[in-house]
Amino acid sequence: MKLRISLAQMDIALGEPRRNLETLKTFIDAAVVAGSDVLVLPELWSTGYVLEQAEKFVTRTTEGIFADVSQLAQQHRLHIVGSNLSLLAENQYGNTLTWAAPDGTLLGSYNKMHLFRLMDEEKYLTAGDEPVMIATPWGQVGLSICYDLRFPELYRQYALAGAQLILVPAEWPHPRLNHWRTLLRARAIENQLFVIACNRVGQGGDVSFCGHSAIVDPWGDVLVEGGEEEGLFTADIDTTAVEEIRAKIPVFADRRPELYTK
Numbered sequence: 001m002k003l004r005i006s007l008a009q010m011d012i013a014l015g016e017p018r019r020n021l022e023t024l025k026t027f028i029d030a031a032v033v034a035g036s037d038v039l040v041l042p043e044l045w046s047t048g049y050v051l052e053q054a055e056k057f058v059t060r061t062t063e064g065i066f067a068d069v070s071q072l073a074q075q076h077r078l079h080i081v082g083s084n085l086s087l088l089a090e091n092q093y094g095n096t097l098t099w100a101a102p103d104g105t106l107l108g109s110y111n112k113m114h115l116f117r118l119m120d121e122e123k124y125l126t127a128g129d130e131p132v133m134i135a136t137p138w139g140q141v142g143l144s145i146c147y148d149l150r151f152p153e154l155y156r157q158y159a160l161a162g163a164q165l166i167l168v169p170a171e172w173p174h175p176r177l178n179h180w181r182t183l184l185r186a187r188a189i190e191n192q193l194f195v196i197a198c199n200r201v202g203q204g205g206d207v208s209f210c211g212h213s214a215i216v217d218p219w220g221d222v223l224v225e226g227g228e229e230e231g232l233f234t235a236d237i238d239t240t241a242v243e244e245i246r247a248k249i250p251v252f253a254d255r256r257p258e259l260y261t262k
C-alpha cells in the first residue's frame, strides 16, 4: 500500500494550547497542499512540558484539544496523529497519543508506557500499561512516544504482531541528537519496518529540542529528515518494502526466541 506522510516539526509555545492550535492549522494547510494522507505531530504538541500545571489542560480523549483535532481531521480529510496531556481517571493524567481519522473517529490511542524521569514525568503522569497497534487503511501501525525509543522490546513486539509502520512523536532534546538519530535507524533496521518520527524544535524553559524528524525505511535509509528549524517534511511510503526487505534478510525466520532470556 502506498501513502504519503508529513511530519509537522513545530516549535511549541509552553502552556498555550490555543496558540499551538493556530500553528497546527498552518501545518495542516501545508500538508493538504502537499497531498498528504497522514500528518504526524510532536509529543505534547499543544502544551509542551507543563506537567506541574497538567490539571489545567487535561481532558478525556473525546473532548477539548482531542476533539478539536478530530474536527480538523474531518474538515481537511486528513489523518492527524500526536500526543497531548489527557485525563485518564480522577487525578490521573497521561501522555496520550491519538490517531484522528477523517471520518471523525479515533482509530486508537496509546498512553506512554515508559515515563521519562529527566523530565519528571513519573511525578505527574500515570504510565500506560499496554502497547497499542491500530488498523489503518494502510495496514497495522504500532504506537510509541519519545523515550519509548530506548526500549527495543516494544518495537520487536509490534513487529512480531504484524506492524509495518511505527510512529514516534517526540520532544527529544539536546545533547542527545546522536542517540535520537541512531536509535530511529536501529529500530527500523532491526525490525525491518518504517519508523515515522516527529520531534519538536525550539526552546522549552532551559531545554533545547533537536528536531531532525525523520522517516526511515525498513532498510534503514532515511526518506526525509528535518534540521533544527520548523518545517513540514513529507515522504511517500510503499509498505510492500517491508516484505521485500524481510525476504532479502530473513531476520524473523532466523530468530531463536527459545534461547533469549527476558
Ligand SMILES: O=C(O)CCC(=O)C(=O)O
Binding pocket: 116, 119, 145, 146, 147, 148, 150, 171, 172, 173, 176, 179
Ligand atoms: O530518551 C531521551 O533522551 C529523551 C526522552 C524524552 O525527552 C521524553 O521521553 O520526553
